Amino acid sequence: MSTTDVLLIGAGPAGLACAATILAHSDLSVVVLDAGHGPGGQYWRQPAPAAGPNALVPGELADLHHDQTTFAELLQEVQRGRAEGRLELRSEQHVWSLVPVGDGYAAHTVDRAGGPSRTAGSTTRARAVLVATGAYDRALPFPGWDLPGVMTVGGLQALLKAGGVAAGRRVAIGGTGPFLLPVAAGLARRGSTVVGVYEANRPTLWLREARAVARNPAKLGEGAGYAGTLIRHRVPVRTGRMIVAAHGTDRVEAVTVARLDRAGRPVVGSEHRLAVDAVGVGWGFTPQLDLAVTLGVDRRPDVAGTEVVAVDDLQRTSRPGVYAAGEVCGVGGAALAVAEGTLAGAAIVADLGRGAAPESLVRQGRRSVDRLRGFADAILRAHPVPAGWADRLEPQTVVCRCEEVSYAAVRAAIDERGAGDARQVKQLTRTGMGWCQGRVCGYAAGLLTCGAPGPAVERLVSAPVPLGALADAAAGSDD
Ligand SMILES: Cc1cc2nc3c(=O)[nH]c(=O)nc-3n(C[C@H](O)[C@H](O)[C@H](O)COP(=O)(O)OP(=O)(O)OC[C@H]3O[C@@H](n4cnc5c(N)ncnc54)[C@H](O)[C@@H]3O)c2cc1C
Structure with missing residues (x-):
């Protein structure tokens, strides 16, 4: 077991910004734990060490990463902290449990470098903890979505960034939100033919968000950059369209795209196959x-009804000594995560009474959070899941991939056995009981039962752990 003043869980933009602030404005010791193979999180994801013979070298990935200057500055601060012996960055350490102990907290980890057998476990105790664990891709089922070759857009992006791998030669992109554009642009630049970007919503929804756009002109510039790339590579971007089916035998060979009406329902006869x-x-x-x-810790719903951690204006949660920053406080992108991480760092330094961040830094951080959170809320309002997303599901469409539960079984649980939320669907059908513990199917189960995402699920053990790691944790707690 090791002890430190401050424990940061997550070395993405939020965690790194928090670390840099603490190092710059206090003498506190810091341990950063991250499940990934290096710092950067999703946004600054680095190539995997064993990325394979076709992997691109880091320089060739530069166009996939934005705001490298900020990343370099944060890393420099982290390196300085390491050199001074004040910061320890432990990669490939997955925290599977975080519990209160005495006047602080204990994080139990498994060593991911150990591969699937993962035998080594360790415990770190600290007086203050930052939860900056980010977010994961949101998927919805459709006929054929379980065929090899069908992925989430985040999965496509992760393959590009971590391995330099373009997932296909002819790729269709669908769903909703601005994130579809960088993924399509990245693939097009890597030589894939992107047959189309099918955005479910229409740009007119953005007309109501003029204030958020006017306050964030840089976002317009970013969007224009991606649009330019897509035009140069002749990638068609179609709005009010949805991928309603994927087809193939051993792997995906084609998709069907349909137009959506104003109510967000696929229009019969509008389908075409690619x-x-x-x-x-x-x-x-x-x-x-x-x-x-x-x-x-207390949670609150974001503007789309998804639960996020509730924090005060310095990223303090409802539990003394626990802070949160980045996507866990509401999905909003890397710049927002950096601003929130900075504020959390300032709060930790002040609350532990071991220094003070300048007032100007805190004021600037608050202004950035307000402005960027406004833009994040605008994205959520302008990119809702269309009302008719489930209209084309077939009885045999798999909803829960781990437990192979069909749409027919889920419907029967709702319509015939009265399941009123995702938890009851789980109890009746095993949806969400498998390896992913509902991270993939839980959102769909919530929408199908009550038309809303449903509450965040409590997972006492947040990742699969071997018995050896449990024993290590028990020993660590007794120390
Ligand atoms: C798959 C995916 C790809 C994305 N790609 C982009 C992109 O290309 N461009 C873009 O603008 N935005 C992208 N995003 C959005 C992105 O999440 C944010 O823009 C930004 O990275 C958020 O920063 P963060 O620090 O809050 O979280 P992240 O950057 O997600 O960092 C969280 C970190 O916490 C670690 N972690 C999580 N749980 C644990 C645990 N239990 N124990 C230890 N460590 C843990 C993770 O390994 C990760 O490094 C992507 C999101 C996802 C899910």
Whole structure:
């Protein structure tokens, strides 16, 4: 077991910004734990060490990463902290449990470098903890979505960034939200033919968001950059369209795309079929709340009804000594995560009485959070899941891939056995009981039962752990 003043869980933009602030404005010791193979999180994801013979070298990935200057500055601060012996960055350490102990908290981890057998476990105790565990891709089922070659857009992006791998030669992109554009642009630049980007919503929804857009002109510039790339590569971007089916025998060979009416329902007779060898579909992101929920911190619904961690204006949660920043406080992108991480760092330094961040830094952080949170809320309002997303599901469409539960079984649980929420569907059908513990199918189960995402699920053990790691944790707790 090791002890430190401050424990940061997650080395993405939020965690790194928090670390840099603490190092710059206090003498506190910091441990950063991250499940990935290096710092950066999703946004600054680095190539995997064993990315394979076709992997691109890091320089060739530069166009996939934005705001490298901020990343370099944060890393420099982290390196300085390491050199001074004040910061430890431990990669490939997955925190599976975070519990209160004495006047602080204990994080139990498994060593991911150990591969699937993962035998080594360890415990870190700290007086203050930041939960900056980010988010994961949000998927919705459709006929054929379980064919090899059909992925989430985040999955396509992760393959590009971590391995330099373009998932296919002819790729269709669908779903909703601005994230579809960088993924399509990245693939097009890597030589894939992107047969189309099918955005379910119409741009007119953005007319109501003029204020948020006017306050964030840089976002317009970013969007224009992606649009330029897509035009240069002749990638068609179609709005009010949805991928309603994927077809193939051993893997995906084609998709069917349908037009949506004003109510968001696929229009009969509007379908057309396109040959593809890969598909990416994304309906936004779900905050990774496992550790926060188990600790019992207060949550609140975001503007789309998804639960996020509730924080005060310095990222303090309802539990003394527990702070949260980044996507766990509401999905909003890397710049917002950096601003929130900075504020959390300032709060930790002040609350532990070991220094003070300048007032100007805090004021600037608050202004950035307000402005960027406004834009994030606008995205959620302008990119809802269309009302008719489930209209084309077939009885045999798989809803829960881990437990192979069909749409017919889920419907029967709702219509015949009265299941009123995702939890009851789970009890009646095993939807969400498999390896992913509902991270993939839970959102769909919530929408199908009550038309809303449903509450974040409590997972006492947030990742599969071997018995050896449980024993290590028990020993660590007794120390
Ligand atoms: C698959 C995917 C791809 C994305 N790609 C992009 C992109 O290309 N461009 C873009 O603008 N936005 C992208 N995003 C959105 C992105 O989440 C944010 O823009 C930004 O990275 C948020 O920063 P963060 O620090 O809150 O979280 P993240 O960057 O997600 O960092 C969270 C970190 O916490 C770690 N972690 C999580 N749980 C644990 C645990 N239990 N124990 C230890 N470590 C843990 C993760 O390994 C990760 O490094 C992507 C999101 C996803 C899910």
